[in-house]
Amino acid sequence: MSITIADVAARAGVSKTTVSRVLNGKGELDLRTAERVRQVIAELGYVPSARAVGLARGRTRIVGMLVPSLTWPWMGEVLQGAVDVVESQGYGLLLFTFNRGEESMHQFASQVSAQSFDGLLVIEPEGTLTYIEQLHARGLPVVLIDDRAKRPQFPSVATTNRAGGESAARHLLELGRYRPLVITGVERFGCTHERLDGFRDTYAEAGIELDPELVFEGDFTHESGRRGVQYALEQRLAFDAIFAHNDLSAGGAIQAVRETGRNVPNDVSVVGFDDIPYAEHTEPPLTTVHQPMRQMGQAAARMLMGYFGGTPLPEDPQVLPTTLIVRSSTAPKPTARTRPAPKHRSH
Structure with a gap:
């Protein structure tokens, strides 16, 4: 049978309240009494319930995280960044996805009502921002990751999407690529x-x-990259470069271009966005705009940890810069070769 707090109290000859105070460091206690309780805890091998201790302290030491789906290509990087920080501070992470729509939301709401976590990290499932804002207004500390330019009424961590688009354009212009096909996101x-x-x-x-x-207009999928190229070819639209709004659609575009017999990067140069691990393994490896997804997860988690330590949550978004990563899918546009003049034979 598991050892309970009542067993510790009985062996030490004190009340359960006294044992609880020793465990949580609350209240003034006689040093000898406290030492006796600790000795009994060690002798019995008592391990207090983390949830019980958390509630006694007014905290669960759990951070909630709400995300649309785990299948998003960069989701693992964000999660790992958040977990790195949360676990280093002795907290756990309770993960919620929005895979089942309203059913998922009801399950999440029930955990909110039960006060199962101390604060919330969010990558917004579509259509939930108003509800999340209400939770924050009622006192739940919330940090949004990847605000998608929505500028919510609570703290957020974002990246420089506009600057990322600018860097992709500058790169292609420097390569002499003046007629780009753009395959957008949603x-x-x-x-x-x-x-x-x-x-x-x-x-x-x-x-x-x-x-x-x-x-x-694409939808961030590999197939939408293929469709974008096929559309341009069907419409007989000339293009010498492609800017795709994520790496998956860029990969689809590369595949579709190569299937026409054209060369990437010489005939058509391709730039993606995100810099997920897949980007290094396209053929050729993809030039792309790096989003600091792991750092965004870390920054958001640090905000919450700082709040728990007494630092107010910032009012302004924390914005982390994008970086252009140049690989082999882009190259200078070949200059038109003039036909050499015929050589005259000497008599």
């Missing part, structure tokens, strides 16, 4: 607009207006 996401605006404005500053027909 239209309703703010990050899609920021990446496109940064890319389009940088080309405009160079005196080049993007052809609206060469902007194809």
